[in-house]
Amino acid sequence: MNAFNMNIPEKTFEKLNHQGEFTRLAVSPGIINKHYTPTQFQIIAKVVGDTGAIKYSASYSILLSIPTVGLGEAINELQKAGLYVAKQGSIVAMKACDFCDGDKMEAAPITEQLYDSLEGMTVPARLRLNVNGCASACYNAVYDDIGLIYQKDSFDVYLGAVPMGANAQAGTLFAKRIPVNQIESYLHAIILLYKEHARPNEPFYKFYRRTKTADYWDIGLEF
Ligand code: SF4
Structure with a gap:
């Protein structure tokens, strides 16, 4: 009632x-x-x-x-x-699943490392980075600006989600199996592209959809 x-x-x-x-x-x-x-x-x-x-x-x-x-x-x-x-403003803001209430913690150390390295970086518009600890992705990583899905010592990276609104859409798979020891520099490279090439206050999904065919998406991400 x-x-x-x-x-x-x-x-x-x-x-x-x-x-x-x-x-x-x-x-x-x-x-x-x-x-x-x-x-x-x-x-x-x-x-x-x-x-x-x-x-x-x-x-x-x-x-x-x-x-x-x-x-x-x-x-x-x-x-x-x-x-x-939580910190406010136009920054990188981290989210994560609860790693099955602590039962599946393999990706927790790298999540903390990414937090220390990326959370709070200033960017053109607030950018949500969501880490999910397995392929179930039950905390909807693919619906955040950058979605990371952990699988066997690596991450699949999803970009371009429209997180809300009538045109809300999941992000698409951008890179598969980025090793855990490379994911931090990989994300730095993506965020740097966003900082360098986005228009003022341009949300990440708009930036990505506008620029994803640009050469620098290849040049900037050579590992
Ligand atoms: S995404 Fe996977 S590891 Fe994370 S809470 Fe859901 S089932 Fe557990």
Whole structure:
């Protein structure tokens, strides 16, 4: 009976920001871990308080609307509770599957390495890089800007997905079986092409579809 209860929420980020100063944060238990602890939920409730708002999103995170006035302290508390506060803006943003809740962790070390190397790089428009740990790809890597699907010490690389909208479309297979020890430099080369040749604010899928026949896609990716 609650399925359609409160279809129009009282407090949304837009409404709150209209009334006062709020900041939106995306938090999660980590890039791989998807399990919150009760304590983390308590901290989330505390920093949001009676005035803020909480919403789940399609990007494996919870969105918080927090009074801007206490923002620094709130971020500290969230991080101290072990939560990951996503960076905002036109950057490379990593996503990953949960590696079967830790049962299939072969690709976890390279995922961390890619995070250290790529997350936060500035790019023309926010670029989502999604790593899935097996061919089931149950976290929809092929629907993100760069989708990586791990198989036997290598990755298949998908590019060009239109992640949302009436024309949403999966990306297409761009490269097969890139060895784990080459994937970091391979992705750097792709991101460099995007940085060098994209128009201002051009989303990755538009850039890729506009330029994929250009010579530099071959020249830049010789390994
Ligand atoms: S993509 Fe594969 S490894 Fe990752 S959660 Fe799904 S089934 Fe598990």
